[in-house]
Amino acid sequence: MQPLLYDIIDRHHLHNMLETFYQCINLPIQILNEKGEILDSFGQTHAYCRIFKKFLPVNESCMKLHANASKLAMSLGEAYIFSCHSNLNHIVFPLSNNNILLGSILAGPFMMDQPDSLTLSNLGKKYSIPTTSLLEMYEEADTLPMFEPARVTYISRLLYYMCSGLVTDGRNQFVLNHNKFLQQSEINESIQTYKASANINNKGYPYDKEKALITKLKTGDTESSKELLNDLLGYVFFAEGSNLEIVKTRSLELCSLLSRAAIEGGATSDSVLKINNQFLRSLQSINTLDDLCYQLQESVEVFTQCMFNYIPTKNNEIIKEAIRYISQTFAGNLTLEDVASHVHLNPAYFSTLFKQSTGSSFKEYLNMVRIEESKRLLINPEYSIIDVAMAVGFMDQSYFSKVFKKYTGLTPKQYR
Structure with a gap:
């Protein structure tokens, strides 16, 4: 039975794409299914890995690790660089459709610094690897591909440019997940800042940032508006916890504030009313904080756009x-x-x-x-x-x- 991945993406196209990557970068690369099983590959399994796998417990299999890394990459919305059980580095790029993982592309293994005898020694203790096998691994480690961190970043980007368009729906979901991840990172940074403030309880709601948000919205500064919005959401999470209904109520208040700012900034009342109605409808079906925050962030962008739509x-x-x-x-x-x-x-x-x-x-x-x-x-x-x-x-x-x-x-x- 043909893997689901090949029902969506042409097998020969993927094969040729991986071969091109391998010939250019000289880094082993594989196509995996959603379970982490290898469907196609270029580059031989390295001797270092062959030695190490003899001592790897069944419940810590490479296949399981690769499948989990693929799922994490899909949730992060970006290519994911990770270290395996034997401390070797890999890059995984998920292939998904409608937020369902079909498989992934895995590049590696490689190293980003010189082999460390202490690291190998610790590895030997953890997996009960005899000294003779550790010495063999140490010798083989010198022949592993070696890339500086900056080049690893470029290889990661190359995988994105090669693979992100393979599944249109998957790419859209990939970008959405990535944007949500970035927003949640900003909100979490805001929460930590408020937690670190000794006098937070005395400061109360940051109205100064709310007014700054209005100013940035009126002047068309979308990026600064989003940053301030996420800071305010961070305060709401810090003060109210993760109660979805309370955060929804605060989001409605923020949406109302943005509506007034948009009208004052030149948007027509009709366009603002449509945005508000759309936000209210979407609010009924939202059941996660991530989706709620992202919907509110998108509203900021739409409010800004509608203020400038009247420009010829x-x-x-x-x-x-x-x-x-x-x-x-x-x-x-x-x-x-x-x-x-x-x-x-x-x-x-x-x-x-x-x-x-x-x-x-x-x-x-x-x-x-x-x-x-x-x-x-x-x-x-x-x-x-x-x-x-x-x-x-x-x-x-x-x-x-x-x-x-x-x-x-x-x-x-x-x-x-």
């Missing part, structure tokens, strides 16, 4: 780049000429184009960005009003107060 397609990228540049440099002595030069346009033409595309003049938009950032800084009582004014690009406190009141209806002191 012809000038979309130019204006987006100008807005990104403003969001990065607003605190300095930024001028219309500076931004026009950055996007390689004549200042007068850029001024007209910016007004037509955003509905605001350059000066109005710059002031809006500065005021949004000043709101976040004013929360901190350690900063004086003049400090806040200068930090966001206003060199005159009275002018700052005048502009602030124009945009908010309050003076900086009243807002604080």
Whole structure:
């Protein structure tokens, strides 16, 4: 009976691909099924492995280890570099369809540093390997492929470029898993930061980061928005634990906050309403924290996009780049000429184009960005009003107060 993997991917295509890899890299490579059994291979089993396998317990088989490594690689969403029972390195790339593991591609074994007699000695104690066999392994270790860590990274990337398109659905799931893994890493880092803070209970909810999230969203800085969102989610997990229903409630509050920010940033109420409805519908079927966090992160990206959809397609990228540049440099002595030069346009033409595309003049938009950032800084009582004014690009406190009141209806002191 033909393996399921070959029902999805052409056997000859895989065979030729592996042969090409082996001839170019000179590193043994295998195709495994979902159980870790070898379906095809290039390169001989190394003598080092042949000696070691004689002493490997049945319940610690290479096949079992490779299958488990393949599953982990699929969950991580990336090629996985790991060490086997005998301390040799391998790279495994999962082949999946609709989040079902069909098999994997395994490259190795190889070493990333010189053989260590102490490591082999410890290996001998763990698996009761006699001295004569250890000496043979030590001699054979010198003939194993040796790659510097940097080159291993490139080989790992090469496997990704070769294999990620083999199964379209698998690639989509692979990318999704990878993105979820990265997001959860950021959230976990945030949780650890809050845990390490001695005064966390006195600080309460980080409203300053919530306001910073709004500012970044309005200025089209998607990546910074995602980072701040994950930081806030980290706080929610730290303060509330892993209760899915409580986190759903907090997510609805965050979605509502993002909705208001998107509308204030120029998105139409209809588009925001559609995003909200979609999020609410998806919330009903979500049953894991990973999926919930990722859905909220995707909403940030969609909210940002809908704020800039009104920009004419012809000038979309130019204006987006100008807005990104403003969001990065607003605190300095930024001028219309500076931004026009950055996007390689004549200042007068850029001024007209910016007004037509955003509905605001350059000066109005710059002031809006500065005021949004000043709101976040004013929360901190350690900063004086003049400090806040200068930090966001206003060199005159009275002018700052005048502009602030124009945009908010309050003076900086009243807002604080």
